Amino acid sequence: MPTLRDLLDILLVTVLIYQLLLLIRGTRAVQLVMGLVVLFVLYALSRLLGLVTVNWLLSYVGIVIPIAFLILFQPELRRMLEQLGRGGVLSTAFGPPLGRAEAIRLVSDVARAARVLSIRKTGALVVLERNTGLTDVVETGIRVDATVTVPLLLTIFYPNTPLHDGAVILRGNRVLAAACLLPLSENPTLSKTLGTRHRAAVGIAEQTDAVAVIVSAETGVISVAREGELRRGLSEEELKVYLLGLFGPHPVRSPHWWPWRRAAEGR
Numbered sequence: 226m227p228t229l230r231d232l233l234d235i236l237l238v239t240v241l242i243y244q245l246l247l248l249i250r251g252t253r254a255v256q257l258v259m260g261l262v263v264l265f266v267l268y269a270l271s272r273l274l275g276l277v278t279v280n281w282l283l284s285y286v287g288i289v290i291p292i293a294f295l296i297l298f299q300p301e302l303r304r305m306l307e308q309l310g311r312g313g314v315l316s317t318a319f320g321p322p323l324g325r326a327e328a329i330r331l332v333s334d335v336a337r338a339a340r341v342l343s344i345r346k347t348g349a350l351v352v353l354e355r356n357t358g359l360t361d362v363v364e365t366g367i368r369v370d371a372t373v374t375v376p377l378l379l380t381i382f383y384p385n386t387p388l389h390d391g392a393v394i395l396r397g398n399r400v401l402a403a404a405c406l407l408p409l410s411e412n413p414t415l416s417k418t419l420g421t422r423h424r425a426a427v428g429i430a431e432q433t434d435a436v437a438v439i440v441s442a443e444t445g446v447i448s449v450a451r452e453g454e455l456r457r458g459l460s461e462e463e464l465k466v467y468l469l470g471l472f473g474p475h476p477v478r479s480p481h482w483w484p485w486r487r488a489a490e491g492r
Contacts, residue, residue: 261290323397328472331373331398336465338378339440339447348442349382350392350422352407353472357433359401363394366405373398382440392425392437408432412453419455426450436471438464 264286271280323331335351342349352359367388371377373395381388381403391404407425415427426437431453439448447464448457459467 261294264290323472327398328469331395332465332468332472334373334375334378335395335438335468336461338375339438339464340461341375341379342382342440343445343447346442346445347382347384347440348389348422349378349438349440350407350426351378351438352392352394352405352426352429353436353438353468354394354396354401355434355436355471357435359394359396359429359433359435362392362405362407362429363402366391366394366402368402369393369400370402371400373400392429410453415455423448423450423455427453427455430454436468438468 264283268280268283268287270276271283335353339349339351352362369381377400378393380386381393381400383389388403392407393403394401394405408428408431409421409424410427410431412427412431415424420441420443422442423439426439426448427450429435430437430450434452437450439450440446441448446457447459447461448455449459449464449467450456
C-alpha cells in the first residue's frame, strides 16, 4: 500500500520529468534523448538475448554517457538552472524596479521607435534585460550608458553607422550598449526564412529571461522573442501593452501570448 510519502515522491518526479520535457521541446536535445533511448533499448536487448560482445561494448559506452550528457546538454542544463534561479527565493532583479511613469515612458519609446523603424524598413534588435544579467553580452558591444529615447534608438539603428549592426541592450530605462553580439538559436523548428537578427533574438531569449524586440529590414514586421518563442506581426499598441505587462510596477511573471497571434513563418 503506497504511503503519502511515496505519492509525493512520484508526484515530484513526474513534475520534474514534465518540466524537463518542456525545456527541451523544440530543441536539438530531443534528438539526443532519442539517441540515448535507442542505446538503452539495445543494451537491454543484448542482455536479454545473451549477446555478450554487444553487451560488453554498450556497458563501456554507458560509462561515458554521464559525461557526454553534461557536454551535449550544457545549453539546456544552463537554461534550466537559470529558470530555477529566476523562480526561486534567490531571484533578484538588476537595479530598482521602474516606477509606473518610467515604465510607461520606456515601453512607449521602444514601441514608437519600433513603429518608425518598421515604416522605414530599417532592421533593429533591442534586448530588454530582466532578472538574468546581460553583462557578458554588454561587454561584446560598445558602451553607451544613456537614457532610452526614441531619437537615440533611431540614431543607433540608422543604416551604415558603426552601431547599426548587432543588438542594443537596455537595463531599466538606460541603454547600456549597442552593437552587441548575441548567441544564435539552433532551434530546428525555426523558419528557414528567418535571418541572423531573428535567430539571435530567439537565442538570447532561450538562454535568459530577456525580451527581444526585432524589426525586419526586409518586411518591416515587428516581432518579439521571449522564452525561446518568436511572435511576429505586432502593432505598436500590441507591443506596448505586452511590454508594459512585463516591465510595469506589477510585472506578470509568465504572461500568455495573445491567442490570436501565431508565428507567421513566411510573413
